[in-house]
Amino acid sequence: MSIIVRYLKFSSNSVTVEESFLGFLDVNDTMRKRLFDITGEELKSLGLEPDDMHGQGYDNGANMKGKHQGVQTRFLNENHRAFYNPCGFPSLNLTLYYMATISSKERVFLERSNSLSQMRWESRVESVKAIKLQLADVREALLEIGENDGDLAIADKATAIAENIGFDFLVSIVIWYQVLDKMNIVSKSLQSKDILLEIAIKEIRRLIDFFKEFRENGFSKAIDEAEKIAFEMGINPIFAQKRVIKRKKQSDECSSSQEASFTPLREF
Incomplete structure (x- = not known):
């Protein structure tokens, strides 16, 4: 699993948004709780406290984005400011x-x-x-x-x-x-x-x-x-005519029943 952080960089006359790739995490268990633990442990080992988190974003995997037991929900339970935004x-x-x-x-x-x-x-x-x-x-x-x-x-x-x-x-x-x-x-x-x-x-x-x-x-x-x-x-600018396959009428269908048909343009 890759881990990336976004943060504000302050200088004497400006504030810029920065993004840094911190590395890959070895994940052998993709259960929600384990993914949450691994992510939290990595942040703390880097001196980054989850309490300071003001946002989180993941892909569309249910283990990450799940609103009941997903990683984002577990972080929100610890820090209500860790607003989740799907990628x-x-x-x-x-x-x-x-x-x-x-x-x-x-x-x-x-x-x-x-x-x-x-x-x-x-x-x-x-x-x-x-x-x-x-x-x-x-x-x-x-x-x-x-x-x-x-x-x-x-x-x-x-x-x-x-x-x-x-x-x-x-x-x-x-x-x-x-x-x-x-x-x-x-x-x-x-x-x-x-x-x-x-x-x-x-x-x-x-x-x-x-x-x-x-x-x-x-x-x-x-x-x-x-x-x-x-x-x-040099191609003829008309749509290919689809071959009409007539189906066998059921016994309760009257002979006047007509199949819905479209022009090749409408069909396309």
Whole structure:
């Protein structure tokens, strides 16, 4: 377990927020009580009294943040001024993770650009950006591999990926680049050593405002940008038509019952 302290540094004409990494603690028992004891013992060995603590923050692990028996609650029981603030960075990444994995379309898209994991999602912006800015070259390289690679499995896979770069893919990469880029800016801000709670709240509120605006107007703008890219690459700017699978009607359903259907655009 890593331990980091934040503190105020006073000089003759200024007060600054400092952050220092103190080291790693060897933890063989991750039970709440043991984690609390180890942390407290380390602070005292460094001459830092828990009574002087004015804040604490951990990741999203229940053992650390638990409101009944977690480490933060145990410190609060000893010192009511040790205000607990959950770490904004992993919280932000978990939000993005659930946004992405709730849709099977987007899950497949992101699996192609990187492996799925719950943490450091905002860092995917670099891989998405690289693909977005070089899409034509990427597709050309894949087609060349498909034609010339001696390994049949690799050639087939490269060809399949190239053929999947259709309008659906273009719209996805435009949307995710905008989302990840905005998330990355806020994430880096939340991890800066001199971030203040007031500034962190403002950053999160601006991010929420971005998503509210994006919900209203972002999709249509993404379509416009994707159409320009499609034109440059010679790709037909229409969404793939999903094959309709007709299900067998039950005996109590009348023949006039109709399945709900959407246009490819609405489906996307």
